[in-house]
Amino acid sequence: MQKITTSLWFDDQAEEAAAFYTTLFPNSRVLRTTRYGETGPGPAGSVMTVEFELAGRAYVGLNGGPAFHxxxxxxxxxxxxxxxxxxxxxxxxxxxxxxxxxxxxxxxxxxxxxxxxxxxxxxxxxxxxxxxxxxxxxxxxxxxxxxxxxxxxxxxx
Known part of the structure; x- marks a missing residue:
């Protein structure tokens, strides 16, 4: 595991973006998807984070809502x-x-x-x-x- 991982804040497209990015580079894959529970802040069952690798380097996509761009x-x-x-x-x-x-x-x-x-x-x-x-x-x-x-x-x- 990398000591430092880049985290990318999306409104609600983290899963879609990770799936797209992993098609662009060899040695890339989606590793794990976590979902929001009943306590939110996203709707229960919706994607919270997606851990993925691009060319062997780890990233996390967070569906954090529209607060940041x-x-x-x-x-x-x-x-x-x-x-x-x-x-x-x-x-x-x-x-x-x-x-x-x-x-x-x-x-x-x-x-x-x-x-x-x-x-x-x-x-x-x-x-x-x-x-x-x-x-x-x-x-x-x-x-x-x-x-x-x-x-x-x-x-x-």
Whole structure:
């Protein structure tokens, strides 16, 4: 068991969200669902929490009601190996009400923010060649979904 687990507050869609998220990544699964009892605060028998793993990392989805909402102040960053993975995750996470954002960020249909980030971007902007890093970063700033080839072109100068 992880010592620290990310807990995600949903109005009443935790079970639906966990089921969706676990289809996106290998080594993902729903582990346990707990339900509210007679003492609430949710209706008796409704889903209270869903424990799930995404790529082997533990999360908990809580159906806590409408008091709190996701903001861009927290996001889940996904390090992608290639353009195909970027394209697939971008399409699936922005589908059915999700919203694209700048620089590889998006909101999914539940309002949770994600950063769909190619590993090559992380490597290029953290390299010791600051001129290359600056060109790559400037190219990334003009994008919504990250496109790897323009980053590589920017790196070449």
């Amino acid at each position: 996701f903001t861009e102040a927290i996001s889940l960053q996904v390090a992608c190996d290639d353009q195909q993975e970027v394209d697939r995750l971008w399409a699936e996470l922005t589908a059915d009400g999700g919203q694209p954002g700048p620089c590889g960020w998006l909101k999914d249909r539940y309002g949770l923010s994600w950063q769909i980030t190619p590993r090559v971007l992380l490597d290029l902007v953290s390299g010791e060649d600051r001129a290359t890093a600056d060109r790559v970063f400037a190219a990334m700033l003009r994008m919504q979904k990250i496109e790897i080839q323009p980053l590589l072109d920017a790196a070449k100068g």
